[in-house]
Amino acid sequence: MSHTAEIIGVGTELLLGNVANTDAQDVSRALSELGINVYFHTVVGDNPERLKRAVGIARGRADIIITTGGLGPTFDDLTKQALADAFGKKLVYDEEQAEIIKGFFKDRARGMAMTENNLRQAMLPEGCVVFSNGCGTAPGCAFESGGTHVLMLPGPPRECRAMLEVCAVPYLKKLSQYEIRSHNIHIFGLGESAVEARLHELMESMENPTLAPYAKESEVMLRLTARARSESEAEGLMAPVLEQVKAALGDIIYGIDAQSLENRAVELLSAAGMTVAVAESCTGGLISKRLTDIPGSSEIFPGGIVAYGAPAKTSLLGVAPGTIAQYGAVSRETAVEMAQCARARFGADIGIGVTGIAGPGGDGSGLPPGTAFIALAHEAGAYCRAPSIFRADDRVRMRTFSACHAFDMLRRHLTGLPVEVAVF
């Protein structure tokens, strides 16, 4: 039997636009992976009457209702009371949850006083399954009534995500006789529509597993999902498709179930026992920042120089003034020399050099904003890419895209692939 869920976000802050409804995104993603259909999201404020109306509508079009928010102490259990009323249940005091809440304030709240309101969070619908909150005080819960499953999760995204994973997903899995498994295929070097074009027939012909593309900033991800009676059966369904996708896309796939391009680069550097140093102009520190976002990156990253002004490129980094005079600060030659200098300055195995015009203004050279040269220098030579950048007017995208190219060049170099292949 196929289930249909509706997600109801509760919170006036969502209707005022103070925050985006990321809880709905998190819950939707989890439901999608479980193979549960979601046809509607609703958001309603901290208002019991309107919440009850929204629940009434949701009951008519879904058999799983998941609420997020409205469990906190300040709004007096708005969500629990409204849902309990809607399904004719009473709220009862849960001793165990009360003890947990008391314990939280004793151990972890660092001097915050517990109020009576906090204990009201221990009031839960009679006969429900209690979802303990690992990150905060508000417990969630689930119950079934007349064929409808109701799950209530807390609003703060950290708490919602944790309870979703630890409590709600296992609860929902029991509603299905199927196991759902998926793999993410990460791609850099081809746009979403070009990826779809290569896989169009395959994607159209599939029912289980399914293959769906997701465009990310400068990247594309494909998610392969299978539904089966066991994990191994699901994996068996996916294996041949994974091979077909690999055959169709080849080495522009940078990872399966990988975290990010920079994570992949850091992994490969660590495995090779190598280091990378960076000289950045237009990216202004972004490449260094993304490398050091990763815990433990100090093992592979001695440092970088942000040579934003021209003098820093020569005096501090060591690019020959003649190179800049002859070819320009934004040129293939300067990028390569920046990479070589980064390598030399930090005594690193590999150097990355990036120079370009982030825009929106030009640099007086006549080159258009959006121009970028990304170079990689190693012991035995150097490469340089000059990707064509689609939106010349987008400073953020130009910088992100240039950084992604640097990580992709690292990956390709470290896995013995041709680095300069013109993919964009």
Add this chain to the structure above:
Amino acid sequence: MSHTAEIIGVGTELLLGNVANTDAQDVSRALSELGINVYFHTVVGDNPERLKRAVGIARGRADIIITTGGLGPTFDDLTKQALADAFGKKLVYDEEQAEIIKGFFKDRARGMAMTENNLRQAMLPEGCVVFSNGCGTAPGCAFESGGTHVLMLPGPPRECRAMLEVCAVPYLKKLSQYEIRSHNIHIFGLGESAVEARLHELMESMENPTLAPYAKESEVMLRLTARARSESEAEGLMAPVLEQVKAALGDIIYGIDAQSLENRAVELLSAAGMTVAVAESCTGGLISKRLTDIPGSSEIFPGGIVAYGAPAKTSLLGVAPGTIAQYGAVSRETAVEMAQCARARFGADIGIGVTGIAGPGGDGSGLPPGTAFIALAHEAGAYCRAPSIFRADDRVRMRTFSACHAFDMLRRHLTGLPVEVAVF
């Protein structure tokens, strides 16, 4: 007459959890500033029947319906067709929009071919007000039918935001006899609850204008909003409150209607004709990256050194090995010397130095992850802050917070305020 709006997001990608519904947030915020109530958000997939049901429900509870998404070429004008059907209107071909779409492909799409689907975007409800799309090809529109106003905006957040500001807000303003004006008060140096505590009585006693706090990453923003029959009357209502807020919070207010801490720092540096160079350890390039996010920052930022490993701190940046040996790489003394070296290396007026332990692991020194020292060196001396960081386990927050401190120290130094005031 007070209006009530409902926002309907159209897009299966929202229901699958691929993206968060940031359009609803952007539209909600704009409506809130216009004094228009929002009681519900709905999200529906790329399915005409379900969209029509959602529109039917929205008509019963709102007199303004704003849709986002479903205007692109691939889904055949799903939203426009469904809304036109729901309100008994025909779609007609708009010559002017067709010319704009053709022009977009000619001038800006660099070799992307225009398809017939693209021209279908020029089909619009008869008699509507056309909203031109400044960032993409899909036009939006608005019409009124039987007392209900319908506005359709594109889904891609950039396009939605631009059309909201340029077209939708002016359209909605005409529906109200009031002018809504607001000012954003930007604060660094006090948490949200402490800000609220200082202003609690003032906030409780106000009806028009209103004052509401918004927590941002490492910062707090207060929004002051007034409703009046004219702009000058609204400003007149806000002026005395603005003075009261300034009196209560003082110099932790870093700007009124400012863009960001780093923008404020760049503005002040530009105005003073001064430059800043940066030496970063734990922040790993984040400070340089945030400075260079700002177009034109090359005027005030010659560059930075990411001295992530210990050797880079001495050999490349020039910190005395004895300083590190005596006080440690993570120390007040090293941070100050890093700032001084950054200043010297780049010939800048001001140097920033940051060293710390981003975590989650320690550095072997016994200092806890989350420890940070942020120093500013200038012609006549130096300061250093060692903020207490609440969440020692959050690498992202620790780095963001340290960068914010650096920008705040720049601001305070450049405006003659005491820099080392211990605010956290």
